[in-house]
Amino acid sequence: MINIEHIREDFPLLKNTKVIYLDNAATTQKPIQVIEAISEFYSKFNANIHRGIYDLSEEATELYEEAHEEVAKFIKARSWEEVIFTRNTTEALNILALSLSKKFIDEGDEIIVTIMDHHSNLLPWFKVAEYTKTKVKVIKFSSRWRLTGSDFENCISERTRVIALPHISNVLGVINDVKSVAKVAHEVGALLVVDGAQSVPHMPVDVRELEIDFLAFSGHKMLGPTGIGVLWGREDILEDLPPVLYGGDMVKSVLLELSTLKLSIEYNDLPWKFEAGTPNIAGGIGLCAAVKYLERIGMNEVHRHERDLLRYTLKRFSELEDKVSILGPLDMHKKSGLLSFNLSSYDPFVVASWLATDNIAVRAGFHCAQPLYKYLGLDNGSVRVSFYIYNTKSEVDALVDSVKRLLGEK
Ligand SMILES: Cc1ncc(COP(=O)(O)O)c(C=O)c1O
Structure with a gap:
């Protein structure tokens, strides 16, 4: 109790x-454990990650990586490499939509969203559809209110590449049956993207049990600080997807042939391939403390x-x-x-x-x-x-x- x-x-x-x-x-409000974890980081461990070979940088790196591990355990991910830190749910869904549009979605394909979606899980897909010349279909719910696989059966086709829906509607509070939607999606080779902004903070979420492909959520809605969110994806798919933000830390090597201006990039391993630039290190550490707090309860x-x-x-x-x-x-x-x-x-x-x-x-x-x-x-x-x-x-x-x-x- x-x-x-x-x-x-x-x-x-x-x-x-x-x-x-x-x-x-x-x-949500923040417990003292989260506030202190952030304050302790800045007062005892502050340095950039992955860059220095001195103790502080190594300690900061360890704490930031531990945060990925803790989040991975929390959602029962197969590995921490599947956990990408973003600013929030919105950014996670935007990054995903852009990345999929470069590799997975082609002209004439279909994306299915739902009338229940938050603007964050609606606008990125409509915008991506605009320039990929993809069709967007919008699923409405029946008198049962709750979305299940059968709501998608008549709408889905061999051209459906992505289905995006909220796990819990932020208006109706209804818990959608994402597992049955995943089954329908996978029958035609589509990917299932779940907006977990209102589920991950409030109930056990097991990405493997649900058999979904992607999950997005925000740290600030689960006792963590603002400015840190999560994009989780199946490792085999993430490995295959291109990044959308470019810069430091997301590459292993950059070769620029000055005579031809030919640029060759070798991307970094997951999850860093998708975390370009200095990340919100303190935010990640705060989120880690929030997850531990929720796990204890x-x-x-x-x-x-x-x-x-x-x-x-x-x-x-x-x-x-x-x-x-x-x-x-x-x-x-x-x-x-x-x-x-x-x-x-x-x-x-x-x-x-x-x-x-x-x-x-x-x-x-x-x-x-x-x-x-x-x-x-x-x-x-x-x-x-x-x-x-x-x-x-x-x-x-x-x-x-x-x-x-x-x-x-x-
Ligand atoms: C269902 C749902 N999706 C996405 C979001 C966007 O979250 P954020 O503003 O943290 O990106 C919210 C926020 O209220 C939400 O309730």
């Missing part, structure tokens, strides 16, 4: 402020705690009867700890501003998924509350009390 009081002690911001922080899908416990809070929120929201409408499925088996809703005729921004006056932090708007809101016919978006390991039932009570006051029920 999670000891929330104990956990909250680790979060300076929760102790220093009175905020009721329910915007964890946007970014256990991802099953994290998931269970958030679903308990969600179940409790739904129970309390039922007191509001028809004044609240909830987006997404109510079936708890398919939900993560995230809830989007609207209140009677209130604009979501009015609701979020009202809650802010009670020091309750939630998000309002389209949550970077504007096409989904258009599809749902919600022109003003919605309010979203999203939980994490440090949230409590009394915080949910404060939320419901505040909403009731807005509705004039208290």
